Every structure is written in C-alpha cells, then in structure tokens.
Amino acid sequence: MKALQYVKVGAPPEVREVPLPEPGPGQVRLRVTAAGACHSDSFVMSLPEEQYRAGYPLPMTLGHEGAGIVDKLGEGATGVEVGDSVAVYGPWGCGRCIQCAQGKENYCERAAELGITPPGLGHDGSMAEYMVVDDPRFLVPLGDLDPAGNVALTDAGLTPYHAIKGSLGKLGPGSTAVVIGAGGLGHVAIQLLRTLTTATVIALDVSDDKLELAKEVGAHFAFPSTPEAKDRIAEAIGTPSVTAIFDFVAAEPTLELGSALRGTESDLVVVGVGGGQVGAGILAAPYDATVRAPYWGSRPELMEVFALARSGHIRVETETFHLNDAAEAYHRLHEGTLRGRAVVTP
The missing domain is CATH 3.40.50.720 (NAD(P)-binding Rossmann-like Domain)
Known part of the structure; x- marks a missing residue:
C-alpha cells in the first residue's frame, strides 16, 4: 500500500510503498478515507536530528487526524463492525489510570512510561491507504458526517x-x-x-x-x-x-x-x-x-464536537489532496498558504 512517510530528518516526507499492516489481537484495521495535515506534524519534522531520534522512529507514517472504514478486526476486538465509518481519537492512553477512566486519555498518567504515542506522532499514522488502531475505544462513530470535511475535527476541532x-x-x-x-x-x-x-x-x-x-x-x-x-x-x-x-x-x-x-x-x-x-x-x-497550556481533548469532548458539526454549528474550511500529492499539503502548510486545513484522501 501507499503511505506518506517521514524518512530522513530535515528532508520532505515521501510517498512510499509499504506492507499492508495486519491487526493484532484487540486491534482494528481501517481503510483510510481521510487524513488531516497539522502544524504539529511540521513541528516534529522541524526538530533537529538528536531531538527527533529521541522521541520518534524513522521512517514514520504521518497523520494524527484520521478517519476510515473498519476493514478488519483483530482477534478479540469488539465494539465496532466491519464497514463502520469512524474517526480516530488521537491522544491514546493506557485506559486504566484515573484520567483515562474519565475519557481524558490526552492526560494519561502512564503514556510516557509505557511508550504509548499518538498515531503519526510516535508510530505509523493515518496518511496511508490503511492504518491499524490499537483499541476500538479509540474509534468514534462518524455516522453520516463526510470524512474529508470533518476528519480535522479530531484535532482542529x-x-x-x-x-x-x-x-x-x-x-x-x-x-x-x-x-x-x-x-x-x-x-x-x-x-x-x-x-x-x-x-x-x-x-x-x-x-x-x-x-x-x-x-x-x-x-x-x-x-x-x-x-x-x-x-x-x-x-x-x-x-x-x-x-x-x-x-x-x-x-x-x-x-x-x-x-x-x-x-x-x-x-x-x-x-x-x-x-x-x-x-x-x-x-x-x-x-x-x-x-x-491545554493539550488536545478528551474522548467525550470529541463526541460533543461531532454533535456540533452535525447540528451545523461548526465547519472546517478544507482543501483536499490525493495521497500522491500529500507532500505538497505539508509544503503549503509550512509556507502558510492554506486558508484552513489540508486533508488527504487516499
């Protein structure tokens, strides 16, 4: 499959052919329908080599804003069905600390200790034809919301x-x-x-x-x-x-x-x-x-954001790019020539 990856520190990201990922026990594979480009990605790609290698792998598939269709369930994965249209809640946590118990996985007390990172900000993300999500609890139903028009709400909203x-x-x-x-x-x-x-x-x-x-x-x-x-x-x-x-x-x-x-x-x-x-x-x-200095948001808050989108109270100004042109989306983001948000549709 194709994926947009950050391959070399200081160089632009590249569209590459990579193996199709298989979901392990409890995991879910998505066929990606939309992925958002964010300044956080640009920030990570601007880090000098020593800082980057201290926290991020190479190569790494970009994209922490993601939406897709449930494509395959790993053994024991429940709560979603193949064919569901979902969005990915990005700030993953341990699921067991007091913050995670409240749905505030953005403030997980053990994520760093356990090496848990958001997709696209520590392990492979959504800028690909397929992605694997570690747990169904990180998936929020999209329902009738258009993935390309609303995927940015997972962060920009x-x-x-x-x-x-x-x-x-x-x-x-x-x-x-x-x-x-x-x-x-x-x-x-x-x-x-x-x-x-x-x-x-x-x-x-x-x-x-x-x-x-x-x-x-x-x-x-x-x-x-x-x-x-x-x-x-x-x-x-x-x-x-x-x-x-x-x-x-x-x-x-x-x-x-x-x-x-x-x-x-x-x-x-x-x-x-x-x-x-x-x-x-x-x-x-x-x-x-x-x-x-708040960071991201909770899972319940993401559901509330989608409710506001369904009721027509908020919308995201988007410009769409094909996966083959995803590097250009980041170039435009870096140059500041995007009016709103760049969204990649594989």
Whole structure:
C-alpha cells in the first residue's frame, strides 16, 4: 500500500510503498478515507536530528487526524463492525489510570512510561491507504458526517473546544475573547466561541486571507496581528484588556501581544507550538490572570464536537489532496498558504 512517510530528518516526507499492516489481537484495521495535515506534524519534522531520534522512529507514517472504514478486526476486538465509518481519537492512553477512566486519555498518567504515542506522532499514522488502531475505544462513530470535511475535527476541532471549555465560566455577557491565529484551529475556535458563549470575538492574524476567513465564520472584529492590535482592540471594545486570549501560534511575538492584552482575572491560553514563553508571577501579570497550556481533548469532548458539526454549528474550511500529492499539503502548510486545513484522501 501507499503511505506518506517521514524518512530522513530535515528532508520532505515521501510517498512510499509499504506492507499492508495486519491487526493484532484487540486491534482494528481501517481503510483510510481521510487524513488531516497539522502544524504539529511540521513541528516534529522541524526538530533537529538528536531531538527527533529521541522521541520518534524513522521512517514514520504521518497523520494524527484520521478517519476510515473498519476493514478488519483483530482477534478479540469488539465494539465496532466491519464497514463502520469512524474517526480516530488521537491522544491514546493506557485506559486504566484515573484520567483515562474519565475519557481524558490526552492526560494519561502512564503514556510516557509505557511508550504509548499518538498515531503519526510516535508510530505509523493515518496518511496511508490503511492504518491499524490499537483499541476500538479509540474509534468514534462518524455516522453520516463526510470524512474529508470533518476528519480535522479530531484535532482542529477538539483542541480549541477543550481549550475554550476551560474558560467558559468567564465568557459571559460583556466578555471579550481574542483568537490569535485564524488558520486551521483558529477559524474553528471562532465558531466555537460564537456557539458556546456570548463573548465579543476578535481575531488576529498576519494574513489578510485568514482575517477574511475569520470574519466569514463569525468574528466580530478581525485585525492584523501587529503591536498596534492592542490599540485597535481598545478602540473597538472600549477597554485595553480582554477576558480570554487563545493563542494558536504561541511564538514569542504573539505571546507578548497576548500578555499585553491581559487584565485582572484574564485567561491566556497557550495552544500553539511556536516555542514562545510567557512569564507568570505577582509582578509579571495583572492580579489573578492565568496562563494555561491545554493539550488536545478528551474522548467525550470529541463526541460533543461531532454533535456540533452535525447540528451545523461548526465547519472546517478544507482543501483536499490525493495521497500522491500529500507532500505538497505539508509544503503549503509550512509556507502558510492554506486558508484552513489540508486533508488527504487516499
């Protein structure tokens, strides 16, 4: 079968012929219908050789956003049937710790100890014609949802949903939420904020195209992400501070901007993998201002995200690529020329 693999550190990924995987006991094989390309993949492929080899194998099939049709069941696998249309819940855990028992396998207490990694971020993922999933509990029914149009919700929907839920108690009438980075995750975050809260939603980005997308999906205001953004926000809402900032870039300049927007009891939610850092402490921020760095989301939350998609409250702006052209999807992602999310359809 064909698979998009990261083969050599520092080189672009390659479409290669690899053996068809067989599901072992308790495992499930999927015929992949859609796989999403994500900045996390680009981040991993940007690591220097020493760092990469410390945590990831070579070659490795990319793709931690996946959807497919159940194709074959390993011995003892139950809970799904051949022919089911499913999506893959990516942050796999041990299934037994207190976090996993609550469906929060993204916060599994033993994953690192046991060597458990997400597909495409530690072992072979979904950018292939077929993939093997370790346990049926990692499969969420898609039902009548289109795989290509919704596979990105397994990360680009789940991650902002989980991040926003942690601030819902503050985002009532009169509140303001700022989304920094209106691309793949950010444009979904804007829709979630409009659906789940009564906050005024402001988008910031360096791309005019993405600012236009932000307005299309519901942002009340959309400004260039420059040092002048704070003044423009103050002019728009009448105050220089906001209730919550969701930074989907998390580079040094965006975190500096987000920090400058904080007021008393503001939330700064660091979601992106841009490598920036933000200070905390009694003199480093307004009183009771928080900094959170959430990771992905829980299995129940993914089901809730799909429910929002079925009801028409959220959608993902997608551009599709054939598996043969999957490397181009990552090139476009790296160059920042994707308007929303890239999806590969084998």
